[in-house]
Structure formats: C-alpha cells, structure tokens
Amino acid sequence: MATETTDPVFQLVKTLTKSEKRHFRLFAKRQGATEGLKFLQLFDALDNLGMYEEEKVLELAPALKKAQLANMKANLYKNVLSSLRLYHASQNMDIQLREQLDYARVLYNRGLYQQSLKMLEKVKTQAQQAEMHHTALEALDFEKMIESQYITRSLAGRADALSEEAMSITAQVTRIHRLSNLGLRMYGLYIKVGHARNDEDYERITAYFQEHLPEVELRDAGFFEKLYFYQSHVWYYYIVQDFRSAYRYAQKWVDLFEQHPTMKEKQALLYIKGLHNLLAALFNMLYHSKFKEVLQQLEDFSADEKRRSSPNTEMLLFLYIETNRINLYFMEGRFTEGLEFVPAILDKLEYFKAQLDPHRKLIFYFKIASLYFGSGDNYKAIEYLNKIIRFKDLSLREDLQCFARILNLIAHYEAGEDEALEYQIKSVYHFLGKMNNQQQMQVEIFRFLRKLGDIAPHELKDAFIALKDKLESIAANPFERRPFLYLDIISWLESKIENIPVQEVMKRKFKAMK
Known part of the structure; x- marks a missing residue:
C-alpha cells in the first residue's frame, strides 16, 4: 500500500530534469559494475514510481534486498547530490569558488603554502568581484591563518593589510546581514498579519522598521547592500499600504x-x-x-x-x-477567459507540490475561487474557498482566512443555498469572534448577510445601495482599504443593484480607467 510519507530520496529524484538524469546515469557507471548496477536499478525504480512504495521499489530493483535498501538509498542520495554538484558547477560561481577553497586546503595540507596562498588570493578576488562577501571572508581567514604560521620576510606589512581587509569585508557583511534580516522580518510580519490594520499597527510597524534600519550611504554601497535596502523598503511600504512608495522602491x-x-x-x-x-x-x-x-x-x-x-x-x-x-x-474583468488557464495552473501546483509552501497554495486557491465567482460559477468558487477554510494552520494569513469565509458566504447566497448559508453565517461569526482585529468592512458585510433573509425581495435593491454607500465611506479611511484588496465587494454590490454579472461591472470600470 502506498505510504503518504514523502521519502527524501524519492523526492530528490523526482526533481531531476532529463539531462540531469542522463548525467547521473553516466556518473553512476563510474562507481564500478556491481555498485553502479545497484545504484541505477534503485534510481530507475524511484524514477518510474508516481508515489513512493517500498514493495514496488524492491520489485523494480531485483538486485537489492530489503535489508540493503536503507543504506543504498542513503548512498544514492549522496551520489545524486554529487552528480548535481558536478553538473551545475559551471553555472554556479559559489560552487566553483568552494571547489577552489577545497583545492587550497589540499595544497596547504601538502605543505605547498605559497601555492595555497595564490589559490586563496584568486578566490578572494573573484568572490569580491561577484559580491560574494562571505566566501571572500572565508578565503581571507584561511590566508590569515597561513600567514600567521608561515610568515616570510618578503611579505612585509602583509599582516596589517590582511587585518584591514578583513575589517572592511566584515563591516560590509554586517551591514548586509542587518538589511537582509530586516527584509526577512518585514516579510514574515506580512505573512503573519497581512497589511497594517489601524494607526496603532502603523506606528508599531514604522517604529520597528526605523529602529532596525541601518544607515546606508547608497552612493558607496555594494550591490547587495542596495538590494536589501530596497527590498526592506518594499515590504515596509507594502505592509502599511503605501503602494506608491512600494512601487518606487x-x-x-x-x-x-x-x-x-x-x-x-x-x-x-x-x-x-x-x-x-x-x-x-x-x-x-x-x-x-x-x-x-x-x-x-x-x-x-x-x-x-x-x-x-x-x-x-x-x-x-x-x-x-x-x-x-x-x-x-x-x-x-475577464474572469471567464481566466478560467481557461485554471487546469494548467492546477497541474503545475501538483507538479510543484513538494516545493510550494502552504501560504502560496492558499493564495492560488483564493485567486482561482475569485475567478469562478467573478464568472458566475458559485459552486466551483465554494469548492476552492473550502480548501482555504479547511486548512488547519489558522495562524497563517488570518486575513485571507477571513475573506475566504466572507466570499464563501456571498457565493452561498448567490447559489441560493439558503440552508447552507445559515450554517456558514454561524461559522463566520465564530471565526470573527476569534480574530485579533476585525475591520469595519468585514463587520458590515457580515451584519448585512446575517439580516439578508429578513429583507423583502422588493427592498433588496435599496438594501444593496445602502450597504454600498456605507462601504464606500469606510473605504475612504486608508487603513480600512485593506479588505478591498482581497475582495471587490463594491463591484459585486453594483452588479446586484443593476442586475448584471459582476464581471460586466469590472469590465466597465476597466474601460473607464483606461
């Protein structure tokens, strides 16, 4: 029976391209006839399986016994990585420099100090040109160690030069780390809470950003200092919803x-x-x-x-x-046309399922659900919204979870699922009660949908108009605009007021915007 556990070796093999597989087969044959045969049989068995099953692996690789499988998989894993390292060495400067550092170590161990120093100088120069400061610093540390043990009189002043060089690179690495750390923390904050929700959020996020932002003289800064400086600002402005500044950076x-x-x-x-x-x-x-x-x-x-x-x-x-x-x-506003590409997107989501994190999958499900909703297929919208709602880790993108539930309510209403709507209202009410911070738009929509069953048919249009006016007033507050980034509820209300499909409203707005 197939196991649901993802086997690391199986997972690695499944990521290989055709040319990488061909390279590995040539690589495995160098291991010797017996060992190479076992490697290839195990490799081919894993490559031919759609899901990891130990029994099928042993069937497809008859040269292997069950007792050998664990060790052979460990060896295969190591050899596939070695093969990939060789295959991609020419495309990766860091692999090439790492190899040269290894050669410098070999030369040093053989007592060929000058040759080792020459190799390290070459690594250091190439690393600095590529702005790979950590590698340059590693080469420099090795250089210092050799010089401290085997100083020659022809290298007068070398110790001072190396020390100053080390201090300069270390300072640069420190600045880069402070900037990259800030960017990572801002991104993590966005993943957790989304956009700033109120003045208190804005003040707290701004204070944190300014406190951790190091001083950078951009005219003298290197590539990565500038990159992480811009990156940090993009995330900051994105979180506080200053999209013009986010665009600029x-x-x-x-x-x-x-x-x-x-x-x-x-x-x-x-x-x-x-x-x-x-x-x-x-x-x-x-x-x-x-x-x-x-x-x-x-x-x-x-x-x-x-x-x-x-x-x-x-x-x-x-x-x-x-x-x-x-x-x-x-x-x-071309929702129906967008649906043509959904099957291909779903195929790719399945293909990349081992690499894609849950956050990105949820975003895709919400966007696909929105396409279906915009095109009028409410049942398919509900299907994809349920993938988000049933996701167990509710701490991940609380805002997305909330809007999925609200859109789900609207889709149930549009589909005429009155009985299910009553259950969904209770579910959303329970979820909103647990949220750290509710916004006016969420509360107003929920109140409206909760009372919808009591509104007489001839009064519906006026009720939709009243809600639209209220939401437009709410949207005037910069911090209350966040929900409208996820859900264009106003266009939906306009479609109900005018009794036309929501995508027709969106197309009209797009034409007016051009």
Whole structure:
C-alpha cells in the first residue's frame, strides 16, 4: 500500500530534469559494475514510481534486498547530490569558488603554502568581484591563518593589510546581514498579519522598521547592500499600504539589476522576485499599462531556457507569472477567459507540490475561487474557498482566512443555498469572534448577510445601495482599504443593484480607467 510519507530520496529524484538524469546515469557507471548496477536499478525504480512504495521499489530493483535498501538509498542520495554538484558547477560561481577553497586546503595540507596562498588570493578576488562577501571572508581567514604560521620576510606589512581587509569585508557583511534580516522580518510580519490594520499597527510597524534600519550611504554601497535596502523598503511600504512608495522602491530594485546585467544571471531568483513585487505594487495601484509592460518583461526573461537553470527557478517563474496573469484578468474583468488557464495552473501546483509552501497554495486557491465567482460559477468558487477554510494552520494569513469565509458566504447566497448559508453565517461569526482585529468592512458585510433573509425581495435593491454607500465611506479611511484588496465587494454590490454579472461591472470600470 502506498505510504503518504514523502521519502527524501524519492523526492530528490523526482526533481531531476532529463539531462540531469542522463548525467547521473553516466556518473553512476563510474562507481564500478556491481555498485553502479545497484545504484541505477534503485534510481530507475524511484524514477518510474508516481508515489513512493517500498514493495514496488524492491520489485523494480531485483538486485537489492530489503535489508540493503536503507543504506543504498542513503548512498544514492549522496551520489545524486554529487552528480548535481558536478553538473551545475559551471553555472554556479559559489560552487566553483568552494571547489577552489577545497583545492587550497589540499595544497596547504601538502605543505605547498605559497601555492595555497595564490589559490586563496584568486578566490578572494573573484568572490569580491561577484559580491560574494562571505566566501571572500572565508578565503581571507584561511590566508590569515597561513600567514600567521608561515610568515616570510618578503611579505612585509602583509599582516596589517590582511587585518584591514578583513575589517572592511566584515563591516560590509554586517551591514548586509542587518538589511537582509530586516527584509526577512518585514516579510514574515506580512505573512503573519497581512497589511497594517489601524494607526496603532502603523506606528508599531514604522517604529520597528526605523529602529532596525541601518544607515546606508547608497552612493558607496555594494550591490547587495542596495538590494536589501530596497527590498526592506518594499515590504515596509507594502505592509502599511503605501503602494506608491512600494512601487518606487520595487522599481529601484529592478533598476539595480538593469545597472548590473550580469547579476540577472547570477541572482536570477532575486531579479524575478523584484519584478513580482513591482507587479504587486502596480496591481494595487491599478496601473494597467505599466503592469502589462512589467509582466511582459518577466515573461520575456522566462522565455529564455538558459535561465531555467533549476527546478526552484522553474517553480518561482510559474508562481510569479501565473499569479500576475490572474491579476491581469482581475484588473480587466475577464474572469471567464481566466478560467481557461485554471487546469494548467492546477497541474503545475501538483507538479510543484513538494516545493510550494502552504501560504502560496492558499493564495492560488483564493485567486482561482475569485475567478469562478467573478464568472458566475458559485459552486466551483465554494469548492476552492473550502480548501482555504479547511486548512488547519489558522495562524497563517488570518486575513485571507477571513475573506475566504466572507466570499464563501456571498457565493452561498448567490447559489441560493439558503440552508447552507445559515450554517456558514454561524461559522463566520465564530471565526470573527476569534480574530485579533476585525475591520469595519468585514463587520458590515457580515451584519448585512446575517439580516439578508429578513429583507423583502422588493427592498433588496435599496438594501444593496445602502450597504454600498456605507462601504464606500469606510473605504475612504486608508487603513480600512485593506479588505478591498482581497475582495471587490463594491463591484459585486453594483452588479446586484443593476442586475448584471459582476464581471460586466469590472469590465466597465476597466474601460473607464483606461
């Protein structure tokens, strides 16, 4: 019977591309006839399985006995990693420099100190040029150790020079760490609570950001100092809903790569993440023309197969491109057209399930549910909203959980599921009661839906108009706009007032915006 436990070796094998598999087979044959045969049989068995099953592995690899399986899997894991390291060495400067550091160690151990120092000097220079400061510092520490033990009189003043160099690189690494730590913490804060909810949130987040933001002289700063400085600001402004400022710093992030084009290849993941954050800011500003331009920039970068150097790159390109394509459909009100791409997105979600974290899956489910809702298919919207509502870790994106429940209520109402609606109202009431901070929009919609069954049919239009007026008044408060980023409830109300599909309202708004 298939086990639900994900086996690490199986998982690793399943991430390999065709060329990586071919390279491994050649690599395994170098292990010797007997050992190579066992490796290949186990490798092929894992490669041919859709789900890890120990019994089927043993059937497909007859040269292996059950008692050997654990050790052979451990060896296979190690050898697949070794093969991948060799295969990707030419594309990864850090692997190449690490190899040269290893060679310097070998030379040192053989007493060839000058050769080792020459190798370390080369590593240090290349690392500094690539702004890989940790590697440069490691080479420098090794250099200092050799010099402290084997100082030659021809190297007068070398000790002082090395000490000053170490202090300079250490200071730079410290600044980079402080900036990257701040960016990571701001991102973590966003994942946990979403956008700032009130003045108190704003003051607390701003105080935290300013307290931990180190002073940076951008004119003299290196690539990564600038990058993490811009990144931290993007997340700060995004959390406090200052999308114009978030756009400005996301553009600086992307421009930094344009100024250092070689970094697009060396740090491709950070480049495409910058484009994604720029798109997020543009979407929230409803800046359609610029959004299309940047999305095309991301798609053009993705189209070059040389840039798809790893499954991780593939996964992030899928994530960012498809997320923003859906956002474009939202912006233009083309919900029904967007549904054509849902099957392909679901296939990719399954393909990348081992790499995608729960937060990103929930975002996709909400966006897919919104596409179905916007196109009028309420039952399919409910199906995807339930995937979010049933997710066990409620601490992850409490706001998303809340809006999924509210949209679920609306979808049940639209579908005419009156009996289920009563249960859903109780469920949402219970959830809102446990929330750390409810916002006016959430409370007003819930109150309205709770009373909906008591409103006479001929009074519905006036009730929808009254709610729309109330919500537009609420949306005037900058901190109360957050809910409308997730759920365009006002367009839905307009569709009910005018008795037309919600996507027709959205299309009309898009045309008026152009």
